[in-house]
Amino acid sequence: MASLIKCKACGTEISKNAKICPQCGEPAPKKTSLATWLVLGIFIIGGIGMSNKSSSGSSSVPLTPKEEAQNQVTLEDFNWGTSGFGSVMMADFKIKNDSKYLVKDIEITCKDYAKSGTEIDSNKRVIYDSVEAGKSKKIKKFNMGFIDSQVNQSNCKITDFQI
Numbered sequence: 326m327a328s329l330i331k332c333k334a335c336g337t338e339i340s341k342n343a344k345i346c347p348q349c350g351e352p353a354p355k356k357t358s359l360a361t362w363l364v365l366g367i368f369i370i371g372g373i374g375m376s377n378k379s380s381s382g383s384s385s386v387p388l389t390p391k392e393e394a395q396n397q398v399t400l401e402d403f404n405w406g407t408s409g410f411g412s413v414m415m416a417d418f419k420i421k422n423d424s425k426y427l428v429k430d431i432e433i434t435c436k437d438y439a440k441s442g443t444e445i446d447s448n449k450r451v452i453y454d455s456v457e458a459g460k461s462k463k464i465k466k467f468n469m470g471f472i473d474s475q476v477n478q479s480n481c482k483i484t485d486f487q488i
């Protein structure tokens with residue numbers, strides 16, 4: 326690991342925090358090796374980059390329960406077909422709630438693509454149902470409304486919900 330250094334006298338790898346080498350008793354080298362500095366540098370640069378990214382959104386304000394749960398409520402499974410003259414999207418969803426809150430009124434947005442890959446339609450519906458904390462819920466044959474008859478593929482994701 327990065328926290329190991331080599332003893333000057335015997336070459337044994339010892340902890341950076343060790344004052345002396347457990348092998349030969351030689352005082353541990355104080356100078357941090359170049360490799361350690363490199364690793365440290367990468368961590369520092371990486372850390373700055375990451376803190377910049379997060380601070381651009383909301384700084385140090387504590388997250389609301391909804392913000393906290395934002396990335397923890399996901400669409401685990403999704404299947405769809407059409408019914409009613411082939412123009413109404415009927416979808417089965419499996420919503421996974423990894424947050425510690427009960428979530429409800431889940432808004433799902435689907436982008437619909439034609440065979441050519443062009444986005445030709447989209448639909449948004451709110452599922453007025455709730456999913457308990459840490460649980461998954463299957464929603465069967467949910468009516469996502471009319472879609473273009475040329476839709477070949479659909480990508481759905483959760484775009485909003487209430488706590």
Ligand SMILES: [Zn+2]
Nearest residue numbers: 332335346349
């Ligand atoms: Zn040694």
